[in-house]
Amino acid sequence: MRVEIWSDIACPWCYIGKARFEKGLAAFAHRDDVEVVHRSFELDPNRAKGDTGPVLEMLAKKYGRTLEEARAMEAHVASNAHAEGLGYRTEGRDHGNTFDIHRLLHLARDRGLQNELLDLAYRANFAEERSVFDPETLVTLGVEAGLDEAEVRAVLADDSAYAEAVREDEREAAELGANGVPFFVLDRRYGISGGQPAEVFTQALEQAWQGRVLQPVGGDAAVCDPDGSCEVPGA
Secondary structure (H helix, E strand, C coil): CEEEEEECCCCHHHHHHHHHHHHHHHCCCCHHHCEEEEEECCCCCCCCCCCCEEHHHHHHHHHCCCHHHHHHHHHHHHHHHHHCCCCCCCCCCEECCCHHHHHHHHHHHHCCCHHHHHHHHHHHHHCCCCCCCCHHHHHHHHHHHCCCHHHHHHHHHCCCCCHHHHHHHHHHHHHCCCCCECEEEECCCEEEECCCCHHHHHHHHHHHHCCCCCCCCCCCCCCECCCCCECCCCC
16 A cells, blocks of 8 residues: 655644654554655745745744744644654744755655655754755755765756656645645545544554545644645644
């Protein structure tokens, strides 16, 4: 069984949702027969490459909040991350264009290292003092994931490398009706939107394994949508 996950490295609920999905998958009896593929979805595709800015200022502007209110929003997200055992910095993070990261993730998929690079990129973006919008940081992360440094640099230097693969993922997301991320698709029959609780993922995997025709399960869960907005329930 194949599970495809559309996400963006800039989306905190994708970071949290990945951890919850993996807990749900660990509780699934047939987990060794599940192939997980991560697909590209840019939250801010029109943002110029190299145009980065503080996350807190972006949140305040986007939602019409004060910086203090934006800090409270980030603290709420952080509490969800910490509950999953994830690190999360509420200050000092940047926001920017993620196209190069997605291109590298396609390279990593070809080399069998996609999950390793994705975990490293999430950790760098949300938990560590490393900007994933800096090309040299991306090179370092690629090497840490096990990629060849020269190959990573070659992809980053060629804007066309894996560009069509990223665009194809995004076209498929639109065709499947994904209007926010994370978005999980099980065997192209059934979709789950948002960072649902781990038990929802386990239930969905079990039902999909049994070959049922399903309706979406789980209640509303936090997502990040294409204009870069990330819902913060309860904030």
